[in-house]
Amino acid sequence: MADEIKPPRPSTSRVGIKFWIIVQANITGYIILAVLIWIASKIGGPFHHNLLICLLGFIIGWILGTLASPYSKSESARFLSLSQVISAFVSGYLISKLDRFLEETLFTKAGEVQNHAWIRAGLFAATLLITTLIVFINRTYYQAARTN
Numbered sequence: 001m002a003d004e005i006k007p008p009r010p011s012t013s014r015v016g017i018k019f020w021i022i023v024q025a026n027i028t029g030y031i032i033l034a035v036l037i038w039i040a041s042k043i044g045g046p047f048h049h050n051l052l053i054c055l056l057g058f059i060i061g062w063i064l065g066t067l068a069s070p071y072s073k074s075e076s077a078r079f080l081s082l083s084q085v086i087s088a089f090v091s092g093y094l095i096s097k098l099d100r101f102l103e104e105t106l107f108t109k110a111g112e113v114q115n116h117a118w119i120r121a122g123l124f125a126a127t128l129l130i131t132t133l134i135v136f137i138n139r140t141y142y143q144a145a146r147t148n
Helices: 017-042 047-067 073-106 115-147
Strands: none
Touching: 017 047, 017 115, 047 073, 047 115, 073 115
C-alpha cells in the first residue's frame, strides 16, 4: 500500500516512497556517523587511534551490509560461499583469540575496567551497526524500487 505514494518530483516517480526511505536512512545514518566521529575527537587518547577504530567499524559494516543484501541470485550464491569462508575463519580462529584479546584490552591486570577501551569498543560497534544498516537499506530498497 505504501508503494503507491508518489513523490512530488517526476524524476523519482519510479522509485516512489522507497526513494524517501533511502534518503531518510542516509541522512540519519550520516548524521550519526558524524556524531560518532565528533565523539571520537572528544574522548581520551590520540584522535587518529579513535578514528581508525571508527574506520574499521565502517569498513566491516560496509562488507556486512553488502553481504546481507545481494542484488541477484548469482550474487547471492557468490556471497553465500564468501560468507561461509568468512564465518569459518571467524568461528575457527578469531573467536578462539577473542577472549584473550578482550581481557588484555578491556581490563587492567587488577581486573578493573578500562573506560577508554570500552568507549572505543562502543565506537567500533556503533559505527559497524549504522554502516551495515545504511548499506543494507540502500541496496535492498534501491533494488526493490528498480524492479517495481
